[in-house]
Amino acid sequence: MKIYLSGLDFDAGKVKYNDERLIKLSEKFKPKKIAPFFAEFITDDPEQADAVAVRKDNILDLLIPDIEKMEGRLERSENQDEKKLAEKCIRAMEEEKALCDIDFSEAEKSVLKALSPLTFKPTIIIDGDISTDELIGRALKKAGIMFFYTAGQDECKAWPAEKNSSAVECAGKIHSDLARGFIRADVVTFNDMMSVFNMHGAKEKGLVKTVEKDHIIEDGDIIEIKFNV
Known part of the structure; x- marks a missing residue:
């Protein structure tokens, strides 16, 4: 999972997720190999991200480009449903809400997926300090990702999968x-x-x-x- 960081003081690169369940399984089985989950923090090219983590004070840095994208769609589109969707998105973002937190129909989601506004990706807003494990855990939850495990004396491994x-x-x-x-x-x-x-x-x-x-x-x-x- 690639997590785009905005306004957060973490270095870019791969980061191990210290999964308490994997730790306990490893203590039990004492395997030859332990294979934890790694997330990747990125600070460039947010379009490549699977999820977004932004400091609360920086949320407008993400919302303003999304608002501008929706305003452009509103001006160009001749489809009334798309116009209503753009207006719905703009109203929500003007209230500083990420688009991922708004209820959309499946048809609306399909349109937004094609437009790819950044805050339609799973977005977590950070208010205060947070550890890398807390950040990754919240991003996984927001993205609807769970873990299942394989465990034995040869290897204990955490496997991410969609819920x-x-x-x-x-x-x-x-x-x-x-x-x-x-x-x-x-x-x-x-x-x-x-x-x-x-x-x-x-x-x-x-x-x-x-x-x-x-x-x-x-x-x-x-x-x-x-x-x-």
């Missing part, structure tokens, strides 16, 4: 072969995993769900994929 991702979609995040040859997945919640020694122990206690490809994976789930290619 409401299916088991087969999560399998594809790990490797395309796992999605292509998906048979089933064993799933255990983070809290249940922390109450036992390992996945085998979770199975013995009946804490593991064996699920089909359409099963929705929840934030924090630990999964094992059964596949055949």
Whole structure:
């Protein structure tokens, strides 16, 4: 995830996210390898960002270009629905609201996606001090990103995925072969995993769900994929 920073005193570059669940899983399994999630802070080319973090005092630096873009659309468009949408956006931004925080219909979202105003991206407004972990955590939440995990003695890894991702979609995040040859997945919640020694122990206690490809994976789930290619 690339996070564009505005008015925040952090260096550009990749930043490790200190995920408490991954830390606890690693303490439990003592794996040979730990693979945390890394975000990337950027200060140039905001169009490349997946999310935006802006200091509250700097919000107008982002809103003014978006307002100008919408005013230009309002002047040029002959479509009444687009004109109404542009006016709706301008009113909200004049109240210093990011567009990502406004309710839009699916049709309106489609138009805005094409126009790509910056604050339509997941935008978090920072008021006061914040750590890099807090910033990344808030950006992930705003963007609708969760984590699922793979955990064992070889490796513990945090995998980002969109909320409401299916088991087969999560399998594809790990490797395309796992999605292509998906048979089933064993799933255990983070809290249940922390109450036992390992996945085998979770199975013995009946804490593991064996699920089909359409099963929705929840934030924090630990999964094992059964596949055949």
